Amino acid sequence: MSLETQNSPKKGDEEVDIIRLFEYFKQGFNSIFKSIGKLFNYFIRFIVLLKKNWIIIGGLTLLGGIYGGIIKPLIEGSEIKYYEMIVRSGANSNLELYAFASEVKNQKASSANKNSEGIQLAKELGIVSLLPEPLKRDEDVIANYFEQIESNKLRGLETDTLFFRDYKLKEHKLKMADTDYPVQKLKIMAKNTDHLPKNIQEKLLAYFNNLNGVKADQNVRITVLTNYEKEIKQAINNIDSILAARIQANKQDIATSNNQMVLNAASRENVEKDMLRSYETYTKKLYGIQKDIALYTNPVNIVSNLRSAKEESVIINPTINYMLYGFIFSTLVVLGIQFNKYLNRFASKNNM
Numbered sequence: 001m002s003l004e005t006q007n008s009p010k011k012g013d014e015e016v017d018i019i020r021l022f023e024y025f026k027q028g029f030n031s032i033f034k035s036i037g038k039l040f041n042y043f044i045r046f047i048v049l050l051k052k053n054w055i056i057i058g059g060l061t062l063l064g065g066i067y068g069g070i071i072k073p074l075i076e077g078s079e080i081k082y083y084e085m086i087v088r089s090g091a092n093s094n095l096e097l098y099a100f101a102s103e104v105k106n107q108k109a110s111s112a113n114k115n116s117e118g119i120q121l122a123k124e125l126g127i128v129s130l131l132p133e134p135l136k137r138d139e140d141v142i143a144n145y146f147e148q149i150e151s152n153k154l155r156g157l158e159t160d161t162l163f164f165r166d167y168k169l170k171e172h173k174l175k176m177a178d179t180d181y182p183v184q185k186l187k188i189m190a191k192n193t194d195h196l197p198k199n200i201q202e203k204l205l206a207y208f209n210n211l212n213g214v215k216a217d218q219n220v221r222i223t224v225l226t227n228y229e230k231e232i233k234q235a236i237n238n239i240d241s242i243l244a245a246r247i248q249a250n251k252q253d254i255a256t257s258n259n260q261m262v263l264n265a266a267s268r269e270n271v272e273k274d275m276l277r278s279y280e281t282y283t284k285k286l287y288g289i290q291k292d293i294a295l296y297t298n299p300v301n302i303v304s305n306l307r308s309a310k311e312e313s314v315i316i317n318p319t320i321n322y323m324l325y326g327f328i329f330s331t332l333v334v335l336g337i338q339f340n341k342y343l344n345r346f347a348s349k350n351n352m
């Protein structure tokens with residue numbers, strides 16, 4: 001028996017396997033397209049069903065819009081106003097900010113403490129919604145990253161090699177919570193209020209900046225920063241004194257040999273360069289510390305004042321909101337009617 005004769009069954013088996021594989025692919029694609037066709041068919045039948053009952057659908061949707069846009073405001077006598085403001089605050093202040101937003105959202109719930117200071121302030125100002133939204137800037141991610149490694153103030157101007165590990169910064173950003181970002185945009189919705197935006201802003205800031213937890217954190221931070229500021233100022237004064245003394249000593253130097261003068265001059269130049277570099281480092285540290293002290297003087301600081309804003313979402317609009325409710329309810333009514341017809345046919349068919 002020749003070699004070709006021995007190999008021919010194997011080739012035939014391979015050809016059969018390939019044909020079967022193509023058949024499997026063909027059946028798979030046919031099954032997928034059939035499923036898509038069935039879904040499309042159900043969708044068309046659903047649209048036709050809604051079309052047959054367009055009076056119910058359109059009527060209830062229109063009634064929902066009329067209720068949300070006209071009747072509900074007349075009953076409540078409300079005029080909704082939208083505001084926006086941008087603030088800068090620390091992590092602890094942000095926790096209080098988000099807690100206040102949750103308190104405002106649930107102020108009508110049975111479990112809410114109606115006598116809490118936050119809810120009382122919201123009622124006084126007519127605030128029905130306050131939504132904080134972090135502005136996620138890269139510089140804030142980097143600052144937060146270094147604060148997790150070591151104290152950002154003690155790091156000075158040294159550029160850590162971790163700064164260049166971009167993948168770690170990206171991982172750190174994914175782990176950051178919304179409250180970790182210092183700059184927050186506040187979206188405020190108020191109704192039945194005669195307060196001016198400036199008045200609302202002042203009362204909100206006074207509330208946040210005088211909370212016990214926020215004040216305690218503020219005092220600790222300012223104390224630490226003030227002590228560090230004193231140390232840096234003392235270091236700068238010491239360098240000033242040393243440089244002044246060296247200048248005075250240089251003026252009183254007696255004549256020496258040329259070689260000794262060259263050696264002393266080179267040594268003095270190196271020392272003075274080091275001291276000037278240290279002076280520059282401490283000066284920049286002092287600037288950063290004083291900037292932080294100014295920020296922590298008020299735990300929550302205004303970046304952009306409270307201003308009127310437009311609605312960004314149609315879902316918040318009560319007219320659109322109740323029209324959607326009307327459409328959903330009418331759809332359920334139509335499906336209920338159709339299901340009742342099916343039950344009647346089933347009962348008559350089975351003599352029930």
